[in-house]
Amino acid sequence: MTQVPAPPTDQAAYWNQAGGQAWVDLQNLMDRLNRPIEEVLVARAFPGAGKRVIDIGCGAGATTLGMAKRLGPEGLCLGVDISGPLIEIAKAQAIAGAQFVEADAQTYDFGAPGFDAAMSRFGVMFFSDFDAAFANIRAGLKPGAELVFACWRKPADNPMAVIASRAAAPFLPPTPPTDPLAPGRFAFADPDRVHGILQRSGWAQINIDRLDTPTPVALPDLVTLSLRMGPVAAALRDQDEAVRGKVREAVETALAAEAVNGVVPMVAGCWLVTARA
Ligand SMILES: C[S@@+](CC[C@H](N)C(=O)[O-])C[C@H]1O[C@@H](n2cnc3c(N)ncnc32)[C@H](O)[C@@H]1O
Numbered sequence: 001m002t003q004v005p006a007p008p009t010d011q012a013a014y015w016n017q018a019g020g021q022a023w024v025d026l027q028n029l030m031d032r033l034n035r036p037i038e039e040v041l042v043a044r045a046f047p048g049a050g051k052r053v054i055d056i057g058c059g060a061g062a063t064t065l066g067m068a069k070r071l072g073p074e075g076l077c078l079g080v081d082i083s084g085p086l087i088e089i090a091k092a093q094a095i096a097g098a099q100f101v102e103a104d105a106q107t108y109d110f111g112a113p114g115f116d117a118a119m120s121r122f123g124v125m126f127f128s129d130f131d132a133a134f135a136n137i138r139a140g141l142k143p144g145a146e147l148v149f150a151c152w153r154k155p156a157d158n159p160m161a162v163i164a165s166r167a168a169a170p171f172l173p174p175t176p177p178t179d180p181l182a183p184g185r186f187a188f189a190d191p192d193r194v195h196g197i198l199q200r201s202g203w204a205q206i207n208i209d210r211l212d213t214p215t216p217v218a219l220p221d222l223v224t225l226s227l228r229m230g231p232v233a234a235a236l237r238d239q240d241e242a243v244r245g246k247v248r249e250a251v252e253t254a255l256a257a258e259a260v261n262g263v264v265p266m267v268a269g270c271w272l273v274t275a276r277a
Contacts, residue, residue, distance in 0.1 A: 011126045011183055012104065015083035018237070022228045023059060024085045029221055031062040036213045037121055037150050037268060042066045044272065045119035045148035050074035052115045054140060056105045056149070057081055057123015061090030061098070067119065068098035078115075080105045081123070106133035110140025113277075117141070120149040125187040134201035141277040147203060150211060150270045151188040157269030160258070161185075164226035167254035168247045172235045185230070194273060203275035211272040219259045222266070223252050 014020075023030060031038075041063060047053065049072045055064040058079030068077040079100045081087050087102040094100060101108070106127050118137050127133035137147065155162045169175070181187060188194050191208040198206045217225075226232055227248060236244055258264050 011128065012082050016085065020083040020085045022233060024089060026225065026228060027060045027089060029225065031060070033215050033217055034121060036215055037270065038063050038066050040211065040213065040272065041119055041121050041148060041150055042070060045117050045146065046070050047116040047146065051117065052076045054110060054115050054118040054137065055079040056118060056120040056137060057126065058090060058100065059083070059086045059123065061093055061100060063119065063121050064090065064098050064100065065093060065095060068095055071097055073097050080108055106136055108136070113140060113142050115141045116145050118147045122150060122152065124149050125151055125185060126183045128183060130197045131201045134197055134203065138202050138277045143277055145277045147275045147277070149273050151273065152186055153269040153271055154189040155186060160222065160264065160266045161230070163254050163258065164232050164251045167250040168232045168235065171243055171246045171250065172239070175231070188271065191271060194271065198275050203277065205276040207274045209272050211270040213268045213270065215266050215268045216263050217266050219256060219262050219264055222255050222264050226251050226255065
């Protein structure tokens with residue numbers, strides 16, 4: 001039996017291959033699901049009409065476009081992402097005041113400190129050197145400018161994220177232990193860790209608040225997401241059709257038990273993090 005793949009260590013490769021492709025394929029669904037978080041983020045990070053904002057790990061650009069609309073044509077929201085396929089989709093949707101660049105936000109030169117805010121929806125937990133990445137982002141902001149991002153709390157606060165893995169486990173080889181601090185979805189689950197990273201990289205007035213956002217999702221959509229993204233998707237990649245079928249059935253049954261009238265009343269358990277350059 002083969003081992004279940006560990007979380008990706010080469011994030012650039014992951015987001016340009018399997019991970020990025022899954023987001024490309026499911027982009028409309030993901031944007032719909034995460035729209036309530038976009039609304040909170042854009043409202044909180046908005047620095048005023050005509051200002052300049054960085055969107056870190058912007059993916060296909062929904063939050064960049066949302067911010068650009070609020071900033072107006074005199075403003076700029078610059079979406080930065082390491083994934084070629086996702087930036088391609090973002091560029092195809094660009095509007096006045098929204099620009100996109102395919103780059104690593106850890107090292108990208110944002111120019112003289114000229115931005116009025118930086119924001120991210122789930123795009124800052126994948127850096128290989130968190131301290132250096134946040135210092136680089138800070139260098140692109142004017143003194144006193146605000147950083148606002150949403151990241152996931154621990155899996156126990158996001159039970160829907162683990163139901164599929166649990167249901168699939170009996171049909172798959174054992175998962176090797178993973179490092180909870182490694183870059184990945186839940187790397188910022190510990191608020192003390194996030195606070196330390198921001199403090200060491202020069203940020204001030206750090207606040208980390210709970211953000212529990214209802215993100216109800218139709219049962220078939222959640223089944224699709226659970227099988228196409230995250231640990232179950234990675235584990236299924238090397239499996240034959242018989243195993244895939246059993247896993248699909250187990251995941252469908254487990255998630256159906258959570259649904260009310262065909263909708264799973266999911267709540268995204270996140271941190272809303274703010275700090276000043
Ligand atoms: C979970 S997705 C979120 C995408 C988008 N913010 C959204 O909410 O739809 C994480 C994103 O971070 C990007 N990313 C990961 N590492 C990055 C890096 N070093 N620099 C820029 N983007 C990065 C990935 O390519 C991916 O698009």
